Amino acid sequence: MQAERIVENLNRAHHELFSRDPAVCLIGEDLLDPYGGAFKVSRDLSTRFPERVLSAPISECAFTGMACGMALAGEKPIVEIMFGDFIGYAFDPLWNLAAKSVSMYGRRVPIHLLVRCTVGGNRGFGATHSQSPQKHFLGIPDLDLFEVNPFHDNVELLAELIERGNPVLLFENKTLYSRHCVREGALDDLFSWRFIGPRREFAKICIEESESPDAVIVASGSVVFSALEAARRAFLDHELETVILTPAQLHPFPLAPILDDLARAKRILVIEEGIAGGSWAESVATAIYSRLWGRLENPVICLHSKSSIIPCARHLEERVLLQSGHVFEALIGESIRA
Amino acid sequence: MHVLHGSIQRIPVMPPVAPIAVPETTEADIEALFLIRGFERLLLDLFSRGVLNGTTHTCLGQEYIPVALSPLFEAPDFIFSNHRGHGHYLARFGDVEGLLLEIMGRAGGVCNGVGGSQHLFRDGFLSTGVLGESVPAAAGMAWSLKRRGGRGIAVAYTGDGGWGEGSVYETLNMASLWGLPLLMVVENNAMAQSSHAERYRAGTIQDRAHAFGIRTLQITGCDLAEIRNLAGPEIAAMRERPRPLVIEFATQRLGPHSKGDDPRSPELVAELWRRDWEAPLRQRHPALCERVTARVSERLEALRATALQQPLSEWTDAS
Numbered sequence: 001m002q003a004e005r006i007v008e009n010l011n012r013a014h015h016e017l018f019s020r021d022p023a024v025c026l027i028g029e030d031l032l033d034p035y036g037g038a039f040k041v042s043r044d045l046s047t048r049f050p051e052r053v054l055s056a057p058i059s060e061c062a063f064t065g066m067a068c069g070m071a072l073a074g075e076k077p078i079v080e081i082m083f084g085d086f087i088g089y090a091f092d093p094l095w096n097l098a099a100k101s102v103s104m105y106g107r108r109v110p111i112h113l114l115v116r117c118t119v120g121g122n123r124g125f126g127a128t129h130s131q132s133p134q135k136h137f138l139g140i141p142d143l144d145l146f147e148v149n150p151f152h153d154n155v156e157l158l159a160e161l162i163e164r165g166n167p168v169l170l171f172e173n174k175t176l177y178s179r180h181c182v183r184e185g186a187l188d189d190l191f192s193w194r195f196i197g198p199r200r201e202f203a204k205i206c207i208e209e210s211e212s213p214d215a216v217i218v219a220s221g222s223v224v225f226s227a228l229e230a231a232r233r234a235f236l237d238h239e240l241e242t243v244i245l246t247p248a249q250l251h252p253f254p255l256a257p258i259l260d261d262l263a264r265a266k267r268i269l270v271i272e273e274g275i276a277g278g279s280w281a282e283s284v285a286t287a288i289y290s291r292l293w294g295r296l297e298n299p300v301i302c303l304h305s306k307s308s309i310i311p312c313a314r315h316l317e318e319r320v321l322l323q324s325g326h327v328f329e330a331l332i333g334e335s336i337r338a
Numbered sequence: 339m340h341v342l343h344g345s346i347q348r349i350p351v352m353p354p355v356a357p358i359a360v361p362e363t364t365e366a367d368i369e370a371l372f373l374i375r376g377f378e379r380l381l382l383d384l385f386s387r388g389v390l391n392g393t394t395h396t397c398l399g400q401e402y403i404p405v406a407l408s409p410l411f412e413a414p415d416f417i418f419s420n421h422r423g424h425g426h427y428l429a430r431f432g433d434v435e436g437l438l439l440e441i442m443g444r445a446g447g448v449c450n451g452v453g454g455s456q457h458l459f460r461d462g463f464l465s466t467g468v469l470g471e472s473v474p475a476a477a478g479m480a481w482s483l484k485r486r487g488g489r490g491i492a493v494a495y496t497g498d499g500g501w502g503e504g505s506v507y508e509t510l511n512m513a514s515l516w517g518l519p520l521l522m523v524v525e526n527n528a529m530a531q532s533s534h535a536e537r538y539r540a541g542t543i544q545d546r547a548h549a550f551g552i553r554t555l556q557i558t559g560c561d562l563a564e565i566r567n568l569a570g571p572e573i574a575a576m577r578e579r580p581r582p583l584v585i586e587f588a589t590q591r592l593g594p595h596s597k598g599d600d601p602r603s604p605e606l607v608a609e610l611w612r613r614d615w616e617a618p619l620r621q622r623h624p625a626l627c628e629r630v631t632a633r634v635s636e637r638l639e640a641l642r643a644t645a646l647q648q649p650l651s652e653w654t655d656a657s
């Protein structure tokens with residue numbers, strides 16, 4: 001039997017949190033049943049917990065600000081941002097209030113606030129409904145960034161995030177919702193995966209453990225699938241061994257658990273759907289350089305989507321967004337040059 | 339002073355002088371007024387001597403607002419203050435020591451010198467330095483207070499200029515829609531930094547509140563007892579049946595926006611001072627004021643002397 005879909009897993013994560021902890025509440029747009037949120041993550045919540053689901057007017061700034069006040073009151077609010085592209089309206093309360101409240105008052109003030117936001121393209125939604133805004137939130141003290149992937153169980157993840165005491169932004173790539181969660185072990189006929197790191201920070205995906213793989217790809221969220229497709233082709237066509245490392249936590253980036261894997265790789269790719277320029281991939285590459293300089297065989301390759309608006313038509317969108325072909329070419333091109 | 343709902347009335351730019359009547363207000367009230375004024379004067383003095391860094395916004399002229407409202411607030415209430423917040427803080431806690439040490443970055447400051455003048459947090463009190471930011475947060479606090487079933491309310495002090503922010507209107511909508519016990523106290527001094535209200539605001543604040551079906555109360559004097567008579571029942575009512583309320587004070591900023599930035603003419607500022615509460619209060623109750631101010635300045639002078647001796651604050655969080 002196949003595991004549940006990621007959207008079902010996220011939904012169940014909410015139901016479990018709500019039934020366990022009366023401080024947990026949800027605020028966002030169009031949350032009420034039978035609609036249950038634009039991507040159905042909040043399905044049945046308003047029926048079971050009507051007083052804790054606030055289906056808000058279209059006011060991202062104020063309902064995110066409200067959630068900050070709830071958190072200061074000791075509640076554990078979850079905010080749903082329907083499309084991450086709209087989170088610009090909520091930037092001030094996240095940046096200046098939620099994150100700063102943790103330390104600005106001269107002592108630690110735990111802020112239990114989880115902001116979930118749907119991101120990403122490849123769905124033909126166009127320029128203002130397809131972006132990957134992660135980089136705009138990078139490096140804000142006490143604002144932690146996470147991203148949903150097929151490996152980390154969201155039931156555990158959400159329970160951990162709401163207890164963190166730092167406000168958290170959780171990015172959910174919209175192409176992942178309908179995909180299935182995968183349990184540790186075989187992934188397909190070639191690849192299998194397991195958790196690595198003391199706190200299971202990363203999923204490690206490979207064909208078999210190898211002393212010195214041809215490449216390691218650090219990939220989060222949905223680009224894991226581009227990495228996987230590229231790795232499969234690279235193996236079948238060129239017998240290249242690729243390891244994929246997938247974190248749930250984007251920032252602060254937990255580098256320690258993967259240092260060994262990175263040090264042993266002939267080359268390292270860090271890939272993301274966002275665009276270059278102060279990006280997540282660039283910050284990971286910088287961290288890698290500062291720890292592994294002198295031990296790297298090749299420069300770290302960062303792959304992004306093109307620096308462009310995201311067009312609506314699918315064939316045009318594909319030209320802009322990072323696709324598995326780009327990852328494959330980077331794997332192969334490097335191997336030919338090497 | 340009128341309770342208005344749904345009517346159109348432009349409140350005067352400057353309030354008429356309304357001397358504060360004793361014994362309706364207690365000696366403690368008078369002391370609070372002079373303590374806040376004395377504290378702000380001390381700050382300006384310390385700034386001019388180069389003892390303080392950064393900036394500060396004094397509430398000279400507006401002290402009576404938090405002093406009048408303070409006894410109407412109860413223990414579970416949560417107060418959100420703004421950039422001009424020393425009076426709000428002192429009216430609630432009387433803690434000139436913690437506040438001055440905070441502003442001076444010395445040990446014993448309310449927030450270890452990390453927050454400073456505009457970022458204070460303790461026991462049901464939080465101030466923010468970004469205009470319009472505290473209003474939705476106060477609504478979230480109000481939501482929690484209501485759901486926890488007590489009589490508590492959330493109070494958001496704002497200036498008139500802060501009502502330029504969209505977050506205020508998004509919040510008014512939700513507060514009204516969801517019946518949140520959110521009290522917005524507007525200290526309308528008709529000034530926002532260097533700009534007079536006539537240059538930046540169309541319409542009135544009360545009309546904007548009414549557009550969301552929110553009750554408003556307008557207060558144009560500075561008599562503490564009268565303010566309490568007007569505001570008391572309104573605040574009590576919102577505790578019984580949770581809903582938002584806007585209380586707008588027509589008030590006046592006597593000092594510069596922060597330290598030395600005041601483009602207003604000296605004549606205008608002098609006219610504002612003539613309408614201030616202090617002179618008529620001293621005239622009416624000379625002995626009482628003498629006694630109170632002597633006590634207050636003794637306390638503040640002692641504080642001035644000890645504060646400079648205090649060690650610099652420690653902050654362990656910067657790791």
Ligand SMILES: Cc1ncc(C[n+]2csc(CCOP(=O)(O)OP(=O)(O)O)c2C)c(N)n1
Nearest residue numbers: 421422467468469497498499500529530531
């Ligand atoms: C979002 C934001 N924009 C600008 C400022 C800079 N600023 C601080 S106070 C102020 C004027 C505020 O006027 P008002 O709300 O009427 O309060 P008052 O100073 O008169 O008490 C401005 C523009 C700020 N703190 N926050």
Ligand SMILES: [Mg+2]
Nearest residue numbers: 497498529530
């Ligand atoms: Mg003003």
